[in-house]
Amino acid sequence: MKITVEFSGGAELLFNNKKSHDVDLPDKDTNWTIANLLLWIKDNLLQERPELFLQDNSVRPGILVLVNDTDWELLGCLDYKIEPRDKIIFISTLHGG
Amino acid sequence: MCSVGDDFDNQTEKLMQKATLTKLSDTCNKCRAEKPCIVLRGKDTYCKNCFLINTVHKFKASLGKSRLIHLNDRVLVWYQIGHPSVALLHFLRTGLDLSTPKKLRFHPIILFVYDQYQLNNKEGKELIENAKRIVSSFGFDCNFISFADYVSNPENVPNLLNSESLFAENDIEKLNLVIHKTSSRTNRNDIKSLLRKKLLIDVAKYWKCKFVFTPEISIDIASNLLSNISLGRGSHVSIDTGFCDDRDDEVRILKPLRQFDMKELALYNNFNRLESLSVRKSAVNPYSSVQDLMAKFVIELQKDFPATVTTIVKTGDKLSLDKNAEVKCKLCKGPVSVSDDLVTSQQSTNFSRFVSNELVDCNKSRQERFSTICNKFDQTNNENELLCYSCTRIYGNFML
Numbered sequence: 001m002k003i004t005v006e007f008s009g010g011a012e013l014l015f016n017n018k019k020s021h022d023v024d025l026p027d028k029d030t031n032w033t034i035a036n037l038l039l040w041i042k043d044n045l046l047q048e049r050p051e052l053f054l055q056d057n058s059v060r061p062g063i064l065v066l067v068n069d070t071d072w073e074l075l076g077c078l079d080y081k082i083e084p085r086d087k088i089i090f091i092s093t094l095h096g097g
Numbered sequence: 098m099c100s101v102g103d104d105f106d107n108q109t110e111k112l113m114q115k116a117t118l119t120k121l122s123d124t125c126n127k128c129r130a131e132k133p134c135i136v137l138r139g140k141d142t143y144c145k146n147c148f149l150i151n152t153v154h155k156f157k158a159s160l161g162k163s164r165l166i167h168l169n170d171r172v173l174v175w176y177q178i179g180h181p182s183v184a185l186l187h188f189l190r191t192g193l194d195l196s197t198p199k200k201l202r203f204h205p206i207i208l209f210v211y212d213q214y215q216l217n218n219k220e221g222k223e224l225i226e227n228a229k230r231i232v233s234s235f236g237f238d239c240n241f242i243s244f245a246d247y248v249s250n251p252e253n254v255p256n257l258l259n260s261e262s263l264f265a266e267n268d269i270e271k272l273n274l275v276i277h278k279t280s281s282r283t284n285r286n287d288i289k290s291l292l293r294k295k296l297l298i299d300v301a302k303y304w305k306c307k308f309v310f311t312p313e314i315s316i317d318i319a320s321n322l323l324s325n326i327s328l329g330r331g332s333h334v335s336i337d338t339g340f341c342d343d344r345d346d347e348v349r350i351l352k353p354l355r356q357f358d359m360k361e362l363a364l365y366n367n368f369n370r371l372e373s374l375s376v377r378k379s380a381v382n383p384y385s386s387v388q389d390l391m392a393k394f395v396i397e398l399q400k401d402f403p404a405t406v407t408t409i410v411k412t413g414d415k416l417s418l419d420k421n422a423e424v425k426c427k428l429c430k431g432p433v434s435v436s437d438d439l440v441t442s443q444q445s446t447n448f449s450r451f452v453s454n455e456l457v458d459c460n461k462s463r464q465e466r467f468s469t470i471c472n473k474f475d476q477t478n479n480e481n482e483l484l485c486y487s488c489t490r491i492y493g494n495f496m497l
């Protein structure tokens with residue numbers, strides 16, 4: 001499943017300073033949720049210091065998440081089921097890594 | 098048995114609302130028609146359009162209400178790392194470009210203060226380049242000054258502004274020459290913010306600006322307020338964290354973003370495709386200073402009680418300056434409470450510290466001992482008279 005993942009507000013510093021990533025998630029039997037995506041990002045995209053991005057199986061407080069320009073709080077946060085071509089943005093409000 | 102905590106536990110529900118997991122509204126809180134795309138304070142939902150209109154309106158209202166700034170006034174804008182500053186530049190640019198009566202009619206001058214000593218040469222250069230690029234994308238010129246150079250030579254502002262070298266290997270040594278190495282991190286933070294304020298005022302005066310805009314948002318206000326109280330600056334809360342700091346006679350420092358949340362501004366920037374300035378940060382131990390601890394405290398409380406920050410900020414807004422205080426502290430220019438007959442808590446604290454450090458001459462009568470010690474206290478006290486309580490704590494920790 002092809003989606004786009006973006007990092008901004010300083011979160012990109014943890015991803016080789018690259019903001020936009022076109023991602024092809026491997027097929028799996030169950031739906032892809034954001035919770036699954038976070039683990040996938042940790043294993044496949046994150047370059048350094050995972051504690052600056054993840055905390056307690058979610059994003060670290062201070063990182064905002066938008067799916068197709070909608071606040072993930074309106075979409076069930078970690079449980080949101082990812083659809084093909086979704087654009088998921090992680091915005092750090094901590095001004096850096 | 099102590100039962101203070103028990104009572105409190107039963108009442109917390111009444112005191113501040115906990116973050117709820119109730120279902121959020123399906124339509125925008127404002128227009129009641131569109132699908133919402135953002136949740137603020139864990140409960141208020143807005144569609145993109147209403148959110149953007151609201152945010153801009155809130156900024157204009159904060160400036161408009163004060164009616165301080167007049168036609169063609171010059172305003173120094175402190176541009177910093179992070180989302181709030183970029184949002185501020187966008188508010189200013191769109192406000193200046195309006196052709197309606199709501200158009201902003203003053204002249205902003207942008208200043209970036211370089212103080213990122215954790216960065217290496219390459220990162221420092223990149224930061225400055227990015228700052229320049231972002232500020233000029235709004236049609237403003239970006240001006241620079243080095244904090245370390247200012248602190249070593251505050252009289253030299255005209256030459257330091259936009260100087261070729263904004264950082265040097267010995268910046269930290271320069272700072273250590275002024276702020277004593279032995280000072281606690283709490284005191285260093287306090288001294289740095291005093292000096293930074295002085296820098297902004299000095300630059301504003303040099304460029305004939307009557308106002309300075311600083312980019313603190315609600316969470317900064319809340320944690321500064323609590324730090325202020327813990328550091329004995331309680332009597333200055335209203336000027337330190339209020340909209341307008343007018344303790345300088347010529348330059349007023351305004352905080353036009355103090356009612357905004359970080360989420361509001363970060364998403365405002367995202368929807369407007371604005372890039373903010375970010376840097377690699379060194380990890381800070383939250384227990385190393387009062388200011389860091391207060392920030393941690395507020396952030397963590399806010400997570401479970403979304404009304405935390407607004408409650409603290411609103412409570413702070415109810416505090417006002419002691420209008421009777423005529424003496425200004427020679428360091429922070431805040432009012433120093435002096436009372437003729439009543440002894441203030443500051444004076445009592447000073448007195449007991451003084452008395453505890455004095456040796457008692459037992460050959461004298463009680464009366465004599467009392468008057469000797471009072472006279473001596475009055476003498477030493479006169480030297481400190483021009484300092485507020487909190488500044489007596491940091492005075493001597495740095496050179497002016």
Ligand SMILES: [Zn+2]
Pocket residue numbers: 125126127128129130131143144145146147148
């Ligand atoms: Zn709406």
Ligand SMILES: [Zn+2]
Pocket residue numbers: 426427428429430431484485486487488
């Ligand atoms: Zn003072």
